[in-house]
Amino acid sequence: MIKPANTPAPRQDDPPYRPGEPVALFIPCYIDQFYPRVAEATAKLLTKCGVPIVYPEGQTCCGQPAFNSGYWEESKRVIHHFCDTFEGHRWIVTPSGSCAAMCRVFFGHVDPDERIVGIGRRVFELTEFLVDVLGVTDTGATYPRKVTMHVGCHTRRELGVVEQPLALLRGIREMTYCELPEMSDCCGFGGTFSVKMPEMSLSMGRAKVENIVRSGAEVVVSPDTSCLMHVAGIMQRTEEAKHIEVKHIAELLVSE
């Protein structure tokens, strides 16, 4: 597994997770509004694993769109709101690797304040939390279909999370895992990159879609809904990929 040099690890100085400790859900803005089913699956999944969850209702966004666009002052304002909202929560879990990377890796770039960095480092990507913190790889799910997986670049390279979602997929009963050719290639979404350099973004996305078709899967899953929004948007316009369904990994992990 690749751990990039500059990723701060989750806080080692804090005590490990004790069963029954509550976990705060962070549902990123686009999931809240456009993919509520992903958030619902996440909530159900954590509950199924015996984790009590809370949902701080003031939450909005992690600040990533402005950060990646260079507008750090604007991003900082949103980050501060995030930290005010999640202050005091020891465990924060989100079904988006990219947002988790923003919190854990990049908060410190915008504001090196100890409190901000400390809260950012308590944010876990969902599959990472299940496997590394809870030690769960079998969620009791059954899913009798052919599935392939795309892992977003922030999840893979900033968080070093690849094995965790794979381990969880292996735990699903009756599912056939189809290897995705050139799995580590970027899908071309890249946040505002997708509209700043649309031709480049689309070209990369089409290559990803070709590989998904080649994998022979009926369903493509990912721990990153943002990549999927872009990939699904292209697949709907691609004749040979129209039939392929797009799901967040949490949706598979709660299916029975």
Place this chain on the structure above:
Amino acid sequence: MNSENLHLEGASFLKQQNEGLYEPAGSKATGEAAVRSTDKNRVITGAIPYWQDWREQARDIKRHAVANLDKLLVEFERNIAARGATVLWAETAEEANRMVIDIAREHDVRSVVKGKSMVTEEMELNRSLQAAGIRTVETDLGEYIVQLAKQRPTHIVTPALHLSAEEVGRLFHEKLDEPFTSEHQQLTDIARRHLREEFISADMGMSGCNFAIADTGTMAIVENEGNVGLSTSTPPIHVATIGIEKVIPSIHYLPVFLQLLARVGTGQSLTSYTHLIHGTTPGKKLYIILLDNGRTRILRDPAAHNALTCIRCGMCLNVCPVYRRAGGWAYGWVYPGPIGSIISPHLVGMKQAGTLPFASSLCGACSEVCPVKIDIPHQLVHLRHRAVCEPSPANSILDRLTWRAWAWAMSGPRRYKLAMWAVRVGVRAAGVIPQCLHVDKLRAWTRGRELPKVPGPAFRKWWKRQRP
């Protein structure tokens, strides 16, 4: 692999100065060759169990060197000057060019043979020497081809990556009056024959330098074709141009760098030739030009220091999905690809290169393979921040206002709900309104992708229903 020669909007900022170089030719070859290099590289680096340890060592040594440039460069100068070399310090490219021309005039030089050097590309030395009436011949095969074609390199290690063997064959037929062939061996023989004469007749040889070693005062230069050996030893004068970041503290550290550079740069366990030049030989002259050309500007920005640790292996170009599709010229200056996007803005200024840091999806494939572990995507976001704050083409008041409004909406739950209601209405409307009427940013999305369907209530409403 689909390569489509895509334009990096706004990034080819020196386009006007390089007319005719931006024709969409040969980018397919670039993409394919880059994929081949990547595959080869994975095999050769995967075979080394302690590869990651080497990378960490190399990173630490280079970071130490960059932090101690002042001391190490002086140590290098003292040690190599003690063995007869003349060391000159140039602040700008113009100054360095003038130094080379002065040396050439002093010794009545008519023709120069050059080993491959990115620094001389940066200086546009060939142009300056030609303007001074001095003939220059690039002797690295790739550079020779690119020079014959009157182009610029598209890659920092393999300059003619964008040309196929057929294209090179046609070029040789046209410019060297040789019978057409696309056979690699025959093409190499042709170049070798022509270059041999150049080596013999040249009055001066030039080279770059891969590692300037401080404690022994040694220049380490690696190559595969023997042309650097001939360029630096056949003519009576050798002029080496070195970017000041090339210095490393000790010769004890050289083996790790030689291994890293060869394996990553060209997929070899070691390059065919490694030259260690410690000083002059009897009857010959050695000049060394240490060039800053904006590098000390990078030192002023602590967040950017890592960009100076680059050893120019070119691997970040090979793995970059944007480079593979756009080719080297799209980046507008000497250094293309991810490394170009993080050093060009410093070296030529934000005003000219301010859009380059945006030419990336921040996927990080580059930093995953970088032999000195440069945090390229982090450098890119840092530069994006600078680009929108400093005078640059990326600095726009409209964008600033948009992000201000976004930040306002996103820093309170009520405002968030209001903004999201508007977004939902907007996305629904966009689904009904014909695509041709979409505003720019929306059309950028919808011309190749469907918008997500607006679902029922947001998650927060579901949550409230679940836990009243």
